Amino acid sequence: MSEIILETKGLTKYFSNKAALEKFDLQIPRGCICGFVGRNGAGKTTAIKLMLGLLKPTAGSSAILDCDSMSLTPKIRRRVGYVTEGHRLFRWMTIAGLESFQKPFFDNQWDDKFFSEMIDYFELSKKQKIKHLSNGQWAQVSLALALAPHPELLIMDDPTLGLDPAIRRQFLQGMIRLIMQQGRTVLFSSHILSDVERVSNQIVVIDKGRLRAHCSIERFRESIKKVKFSFADKVPTDIDIEGLVNCRIIGNELELILVETPQEKIAQWAASEDAENYEIVPMNLEDQFIEFTEPKKRGKLFQWENN
Amino acid sequence: MALWIQITTGSNDPVYTQLINQISRAIAQGRLKTGDKLPAVRKLASELVINPNTVAKAYMHLEQAKLVVTKTGSGTYVADTKNRSADAAEINVLTERMDNIITRAINLGLKQNDLADIFKSRLEKFGDKKRKSGEENE
Numbered sequence: 001m002s003e004i005i006l007e008t009k010g011l012t013k014y015f016s017n018k019a020a021l022e023k024f025d026l027q028i029p030r031g032c033i034c035g036f037v038g039r040n041g042a043g044k045t046t047a048i049k050l051m052l053g054l055l056k057p058t059a060g061s062s063a064i065l066d067c068d069s070m071s072l073t074p075k076i077r078r079r080v081g082y083v084t085e086g087h088r089l090f091r092w093m094t095i096a097g098l099e100s101f102q103k104p105f106f107d108n109q110w111d112d113k114f115f116s117e118m119i120d121y122f123e124l125s126k127k128q129k130i131k132h133l134s135n136g137q138w139a140q141v142s143l144a145l146a147l148a149p150h151p152e153l154l155i156m157d158d159p160t161l162g163l164d165p166a167i168r169r170q171f172l173q174g175m176i177r178l179i180m181q182q183g184r185t186v187l188f189s190s191h192i193l194s195d196v197e198r199v200s201n202q203i204v205v206i207d208k209g210r211l212r213a214h215c216s217i218e219r220f221r222e223s224i225k226k227v228k229f230s231f232a233d234k235v236p237t238d239i240d241i242e243g244l245v246n247c248r249i250i251g252n253e254l255e256l257i258l259v260e261t262p263q264e265k266i267a268q269w270a271a272s273e274d275a276e277n278y279e280i281v282p283m284n285l286e287d288q289f290i291e292f293t294e295p296k297k298r299g300k301l302f303q304w305e306n307n
Numbered sequence: 308m309a310l311w312i313q314i315t316t317g318s319n320d321p322v323y324t325q326l327i328n329q330i331s332r333a334i335a336q337g338r339l340k341t342g343d344k345l346p347a348v349r350k351l352a353s354e355l356v357i358n359p360n361t362v363a364k365a366y367m368h369l370e371q372a373k374l375v376v377t378k379t380g381s382g383t384y385v386a387d388t389k390n391r392s393a394d395a396a397e398i399n400v401l402t403e404r405m406d407n408i409i410t411r412a413i414n415l416g417l418k419q420n421d422l423a424d425i426f427k428s429r430l431e432k433f434g435d436k437k438r439k440s441g442e443e444n445e
Contacts, residue, residue, distance in 0.1 A: 032360065169356065172356050173356055176353055176358070179358070180359065193317075195316075197321070198322065198356060198358075199356065199357060200358060201358045201360040217323075217361070218321055218323050218364070221321040282319035283319060284317050
């Protein structure tokens with residue numbers, strides 16, 4: 001097992017009496033790109049802010065680079081990059097101004113050449129004022145600022161929200177480039193599952209403030225299966241099978257969403273329920289995510305689904 | 308060399324599987340021959356904008372399947388065809404998959420002869436180049 005670079009233990013945060021994060025245990029090993037996914041309001045931003053010591057936990061603890069998040073020293077902070085949701089930058093500054101403001105925090109880690117190359121690549125000028133830039137350009141400046149010190153740990157909160165595909169790709173390239181350097185680690189939250197799939201080797205799924213999954217992307221892809229069973233007459237309604245997360249009846253077919261259910265258990269269940277046959281239906285990551293995090297619904301969202 | 312690999316996100320196949328499938332196919336069709344060097348892990352990862360760990364995992368899988376060999380400090384090369392041999396279990400999996408395809412074809416109304424013709428014409432896509440690379444080895 002490789003070294004743990006970020007660790008939370010029973011991390012819990014309540015806002016008034018509502019839990020935003022509950023008993024959240026996470027261990028991120030050094031050297032990975034970890035995609036942090038969850039629906040809106042699942043607790044991603046809260047978790048990230050707690051990890052960075054920007055919020056005080058109600059219970060539990062969090063540590064980055066072996067230092068408690070509530071007592072991060074400037075020395076530790078300079079090894080960590082953070083890109084906020086919405087890329088908040090000082091609007092009245094120029095790019096050059098921002099650079100000279102950020103640089104001293106990072107000591108001799110700041111890579112002037114790399115920063116300038118990125119600004120050139122994005123076809124920006126250091127003389128430009130932040131308030132005159134577009135959303136995409138804000139994001140680009142924020143990416144350059146985050147990467148210039150080559151942080152050991154880069155945490156990005158939904159960095160590609162609202163960006164065009166080309167700028168999104170630049171963020172992904174930035175992450176890959178960083179990870180190529182020895183011992184660098186990235187944690188980024190996103191709703192764009194295709195981005196997560198492209199660059200991550202680990203996935204963390206959070207739902208209603210709780211950790212639902214943390215594993216390699218490959219394992220996640222293999223573990224969540226949609227299995228369609230056909231029945232001659234009556235479809236069973238009382239379903240008891242290991243790993244069941246969702247089910248749906250369509251005519252005389254039954255669709256089950258199963259997590260980590262062994263093949264032989266599926267076959268056994270099909271035989272015991274007299275299913276005529278069954279097949280495993282392929283799913284992409286987005287379908288898997290939706291099925292995995294969607295609560296079982298009683299009614300239909302749209303009336304026209306009742307055909 | 309790397310350009311023939313095409314990664315599609317949002318696909319039913321994970322990135323890792325796409326890499327394995329495309330490289331295996333290139334080897335089977337003779338587009339990659341014995342001794343050809345695969346792109347370096349880091350180079351392929353940055354070109355395709357995918358995680359280097361994913362590329363490394365795919366290469367490891369190909370190595371376990373005896374399709375490639377990794378020489379320490381040098382790189383990953385397409386393995387000699389002589390070293391490839393399917394065991395009974397692997398052949399079993401293969402015939403099972405074929406059975407699925409045959410079932411589907413029969414359900415679609417294809418005759419056994421039609422199916423045999425299709426199989427032959429598909430095989431030609433692999434056959435020719437393969438034989439050539441086989442001769443070179445001997």
